Amino acid sequence: MDAVPEDLDLLPTTRRALRHRIAVAQSEGRAPSVVAAVVRGGELVWEGSRTSVEGHGPDGNVQYRIGSITKTFTAVLVMRLRDEGRLALGDPLEKHLPGTGAGEVTVAQLLAHTGGLAAETPGQWWERSSAALRPELSDVLGEEPFRHEPGRRHHYSNPGYTLLGSLVEALRGKPWAEVLRAEVLEPLGLGRTSPLPQAPHAGGWAVHPWADVMMPEPLEDLGLMAPAGQLWSTTGDLARFAAFLARGDERVLSADSVREMRTSAAPPEPGLAEAGYGLGLQLMDGAGRRLVGHSGSLPGFVAGLWLSEADDVAAVVLANCTSGLPATALAADLVAIVADAEPRFPEPWRPFREADHVALELCGPWYWGTSAQVLRLTADGLLELRPVGAVGRAARFRAGPDGSWTGLSGYYAGETLRAVRREDGSVSHLDLGSFVFTREPYDPQAPVPGGVDPRGWRGIG
Template sequence: MDELSEDLELLPATRRALRHRIAVAQSEGRAPSVVAAVVRGGEVVWEGSRTSVEGHGPDGNVQYRIGSITKTFTAVLVMRLRDEGLLGLADPLEKHLPGTGVGDVTIAQLLAHTGGLAAETPGEWWERTPGALRPELADVLGDEPLRHAPGSRHHYSNPGYTLLGSLIEALRGKPWEEALRAEVLEPLGLERTSGSPQAPHAGGWAVHPWADLMMPEPLEDLGLMAPAGQLWSTTRDLARFADFLLRGDERVLGAESVREMRTSAAPPEPGLAEYGYGLGMQLTAQGGRRLAGHSGSLPGFVAGLWLSEADDVAAVVLANCTSGLPAASVAADLVAVVADAEPRFPRPWRPFAEADQVPLELCGPWYWGTSAQVVRLKADGSLELGPVGATGRSARFRAEPDGTWTGLSGYYAGETLRAVRRADGSVSHLDLASFVFTREPYDAGAPVPGGVDPQGWRGIG
């Protein structure tokens, strides 16, 4: 092992800070119980719990209801369908699930809550009523399912994920939960995640707002709304799921697809989605640290899961109270405690191997007009294009078999970077989405659009 390799075990002071944070959360949030876990470097490095109610002492194996974190599981199933070529994210829903009345809404819009659908179902509070009372999609959508023009804004929609669950069932030919178990839960080893509670599990409680009294909450099967919030899980299972959302797993979704889920696909919504919303994942920031994950709540339960890609840290918090304990905020705090107290060690620098194909002729400075850019080859074989100064467009590019490069991020995502060669095989310039990058500012030997003044660079006479 390298002498700079990071020891995954947390320092005693860090562990105490984590215990203190959930102790404060349980006390101030007046929760019967709270359980939490932290993942770093792909391993669970800390578990903790706090309870004051006899018979509710939890650990990482006790199930809690996770509410809307279920949506992220549903989104994974949809992304699998996309990766298999069974649908496109730009496809209208009508193409695969006809007759809904909102068929012009696209799959991507449903995933990112930009389809304009209502936030909730018509009729009674769906989270506290039996799902059997909503046997058809029409009972979930109502007579006026849209509140905004599709694509015009972010508007969080629980019925939108019911539609995605029905889409999965239509294309897989099996119930949503059955598809989820076969394609996600079993491959990832999430044995304690299920649609119905399995012992040991916590009971859901309402805590009186003005007195220290409790009342049990009903535990309803959500029926068609299940893909929006049905699941029960444990901190250990969700810790493993969080690590999957960070790294990917080729048995379920590759790294690029989970990165796509973590990328904003919706405009910011002040007070709700300040940093936009990905494909089934909420995006936020705390102390300058960008986080991806999801919050969740159902009567009797609150949940939070956040991960920081830059720090390789994730945290999960579950509690059995209807309100009071801000589980998502506490999870973000746990990420910050670990990341700030024990910063991630950078990977050791290593040169490429002799056998590696290194496109050195593409590396180094280039100019778009007079704007200085630099191309760097990363250790994973991708290219990174960015400004020499502090401001400008940056993007990563993936190598393609035909010698081109495809943009993976930023302004150039999906665009093609091509090295244009001279007759002798040397690189004349780079072509990127109609932009010409040259080795010198306005290189007269390159086909700069509009041409280059034949007198070249000069001062004022």
């Protein structure tokens, strides 16, 4: 990344707090080394490291295994296929990758871990065993691949992402790693991210839980399981990737598509996705804020990449120990340190331009029955509906070419809002998924279902 703009640079006190936090984490977690980075406003604003083992002097260019953060990269490849029209998220796997024995599962279910597939492969612990033991998909799935009925619940599945990697290969006609390099790594400038380690890289260590001694962990090639956890990367590369996940990049995926990835598509699973799971991304509430990202671990390594959309801050943590250092919690703390010490400046208010179409006739108060609502036009051209002075069904809407508006969030996501007009062209009422919104409570001039008492509003006689 280029030099940090002056208005994004961190204060010395914030930098010291970040250094102190990773020092505590490395000491208490008994990690041979830890390296971290913080991104703000799409720019790398801080890097730090801590080590106690000779030969481990990490920086933003040293590779570590990132484990299941690999799944997010695989999900990006699948979303690219969707955006190109090569597949639909609702397609059953069998349509594009026949003969797996799990073909009824949809692409979206695989992305969100709701396909009901087993968490792990049959046989030996796949993270510590040779890929030669799993030469075919049947060896990854086993004779009984399902643990739950597809679509009924969230159940994290490593074999599910093996299937997604094979799906990418089937539709691209090239190996997963080759497609990843050409379509994601090279366009985003992630030159230090690779399926196999490239020097300089850290070695993976197991630290004894009750004594200050270590031994090296094996570095297995995962073979068919690679799309679920094979990649090696650096904090420098993952900082760029975090910026992409926050903003999109038209060379890879649009802002709308990465926003879709960040949106919950599965219910929570305690310990893995506390606030749900998106399309290749975990969601959680950490340090008092909503975070999106992914954790990762393989024998010898732990990793975390997490971002706060509201604060426009992301953090990456990599360490070379099998357990002990909580990479996800540490990344959440780094985000909080920056966001709390140096709150994000809001975008400056700007009026619309004269050439912009402003739907003023729709703005202002509306009533759903007796519930007061307000509709306002935001600077990005969206309509925002919110209850007045109460918690309720807030939503945002995007204009369509036919004059209607489509819900983007909340209860009304995907629903259509229409302004129903009188013969003279003025707006009579709003129709939102069959609900009637009027300019006054139960407007007798509007077609309120069930009608309005002709005596109108009155007190007790």
